[in-house]
Amino acid sequence: MSTIDNAFDAETLRVLGHRLVDRLADHLRDSRENLEMPVLPWAEPDVSIANWPGDFPAGPDPDPAAFDALLGRVIDGSTHLHHPRFVGHQVTSPLPTAALAEFAGAMLNNGMAIYEMGPVATAMERAVIRWMCDRIGYGNEAGGLLTSGGSVGNLTALLAARQSHAGFDAWTGGASAGPPLAVLSSDQTHYCVQRAVQIMGWGSDGVVAVPVDERFRMRPELLEDAFGRAEGLGRRVVAVVASAASTSTGAYDPLDRVADFCERRGLWLHVDGAHGAAAAISPKYGQLVDGIERADSVVWDAHKMLLMPALVTAVLFRDGARSYESFAQQASYLFEGRDPSEEWFNGATRTLECTKRMMSLELYSTLAVHGTDMFSEYVTGTYDLARSFASLIAASHDFELAVEPDANIVCFRFVGDGLVEDTDLDALQDRLRSRVNASGRFYFVRTALPKGVFLRVTVINPATTGDDLALLLDAIREAAE
Numbered sequence: 001m002s003t004i005d006n007a008f009d010a011e012t013l014r015v016l017g018h019r020l021v022d023r024l025a026d027h028l029r030d031s032r033e034n035l036e037m038p039v040l041p042w043a044e045p046d047v048s049i050a051n052w053p054g055d056f057p058a059g060p061d062p063d064p065a066a067f068d069a070l071l072g073r074v075i076d077g078s079t080h081l082h083h084p085r086f087v088g089h090q091v092t093s094p095l096p097t098a099a100l101a102e103f104a105g106a107m108l109n110n111g112m113a114i115y116e117m118g119p120v121a122t123a124m125e126r127a128v129i130r131w132m133c134d135r136i137g138y139g140n141e142a143g144g145l146l147t148s149g150g151s152v153g154n155l156t157a158l159l160a161a162r163q164s165h166a167g168f169d170a171w172t173g174g175a176s177a178g179p180p181l182a183v184l185s186s187d188q189t190h191y192c193v194q195r196a197v198q199i200m201g202w203g204s205d206g207v208v209a210v211p212v213d214e215r216f217r218m219r220p221e222l223l224e225d226a227f228g229r230a231e232g233l234g235r236r237v238v239a240v241v242a243s244a245a246s247t248s249t250g251a252y253d254p255l256d257r258v259a260d261f262c263e264r265r266g267l268w269l270h271v272d273g274a275h276g277a278a279a280a281i282s283p284k285y286g287q288l289v290d291g292i293e294r295a296d297s298v299v300w301d302a303h304k305m306l307l308m309p310a311l312v313t314a315v316l317f318r319d320g321a322r323s324y325e326s327f328a329q330q331a332s333y334l335f336e337g338r339d340p341s342e343e344w345f346n347g348a349t350r351t352l353e354c355t356k357r358m359m360s361l362e363l364y365s366t367l368a369v370h371g372t373d374m375f376s377e378y379v380t381g382t383y384d385l386a387r388s389f390a391s392l393i394a395a396s397h398d399f400e401l402a403v404e405p406d407a408n409i410v411c412f413r414f415v416g417d418g419l420v421e422d423t424d425l426d427a428l429q430d431r432l433r434s435r436v437n438a439s440g441r442f443y444f445v446r447t448a449l450p451k452g453v454f455l456r457v458t459v460i461n462p463a464t465t466g467d468d469l470a471l472l473l474d475a476i477r478e479a480a481e
């Protein structure tokens with residue numbers, strides 16, 4: 001057999017696949033049960049590079065054992081998101097069934113740009129988009145698409161907002177074919193919105209800040225003022241971007257009141273619900289997104305609060321026809337000059353991607369296999385746990401809670417008991433975080449708030465318990481000593 005035939009040998013796939021699944025099953029069990037296992041097996045970047053040299057052989061004998069050993073090292077050296085003490089960034093602990101679906105998708109490799117290159121995944125995408133539209137209260141005319149991440153999703157939605165509300169054809173004529181444009185949003189908005197605006201050529205003044213209240217929620221009564229400031233700068237405001245929830249503290253902007261303003265001013269309302277649109281599926285926390293159904297577009301990351309492996313992002317439009325305006329361009333060799341809106345099933349008319357992973361497969365199959373209740377219980381459970389963790393912090397004399405959490409993100413800092421007066425609290429938080437994370441016992445992150453540096457926990461792993469979080473506080477106390 002030639003080398004390439006060997007590489008495609010079905011029996012080798014069978015053997016290696018079984019071995020890999022065994023390894024991953026052991027890893028999943030150990031991550032969840034063996035709390036001695038480090039969450040993050042820390043290695044300095046230079047050490048990591050040295051462990052993974054790029055001197056690839058020209059023609060090795062096929063060696064399944066070498067591949068197996070390599071994957072073992074990959075698993076050992078990676079950050080363990082199934083570990084209950086992973087409480088860091090908003091990247092979830094993926095469902096095993098979703099990971100298996102992704103493996104199947106990788107093997108089938110249907111590229112999705114046009115229907116023939118992904119008939120099943122295209123149908124599944126339509127079904128999950130419909131399910132998500134229903135959850136946020138959109139009507140029958142709603143629609144949308146899946147894309148590769150919240151950053152791309154926000155850009156996709158804002159491109160549609162521009163095409164719809166700029167008053168000139170910026171897609172064809174470019175950003176300078178009309179007056180400079182702007183969106184209004186709070187300074188708590190994820191940086192990808194600023195980036196999207198700058199990609200669109202509106203410059204750094206293309207985002208005009210709306211102040212937030214003491215809970216980091218946009219103050220809708222100040223939207224009019226921000227609108228006036230934008231106009232004073234010669235900008236035409238096309239949209240307001242509201243966060244549901246914000247990245248740093250998980251604050252939900254008051255969507256209904258923002259929607260009132262947008263209606264009054266004739267602006268597009270985009271809700272960045274990458275993290276927190278999932279509250280819509282929780283009977284207990286659904287009211288956090290009241291008004292989301294009035295948004296023109298919503299971004300919702302399934303790799304955050306729907307337990308999917310990265311990346312699976314939905315961009316939803318209240319009027320599904322708008323989704324064709326983001327990329328108002330046809331690649332004639334793909335679409336043969338036809339109106340793309342008549343061909344919803346040719347996905348690339350509406351996505352930045354041409355070829356796209358079969359990401360709908362993961363979401364569809366897990367919803368079908370596990371049912372929807374599990375997802376809503378997961379969201380409710382993580383939001384509940386964040387609230388009880390916040391209460392524990394508030395009751396601890398040596399910690400300060402930054403703000404009562406809206407979502408499953410909790411920010412706090414160690415203020416000690418009798419710390420000397422001129423202690424640099426910011427530097428202290430960073431040192432404590434580095435020390436605890438380096439120990440491997442936990443992984444958590446930090447954020448900068450007006451008061452200073454705060455430690456930041458996202459309760460995103462369904463295996464995390466109140467005991468784990470109480471032990472995190474103890475670990476920080478120990479590090480402080």
Ligand SMILES: Cc1ncc(COP(=O)(O)O)c(C=O)c1O
Nearest residue numbers: 090149150151190245247274275
């Ligand atoms: C509110 C919000 N929007 C957008 C993003 C970006 O999403 P992604 O990392 O999928 O590009 C994030 C990521 O944390 C986020 O929290």
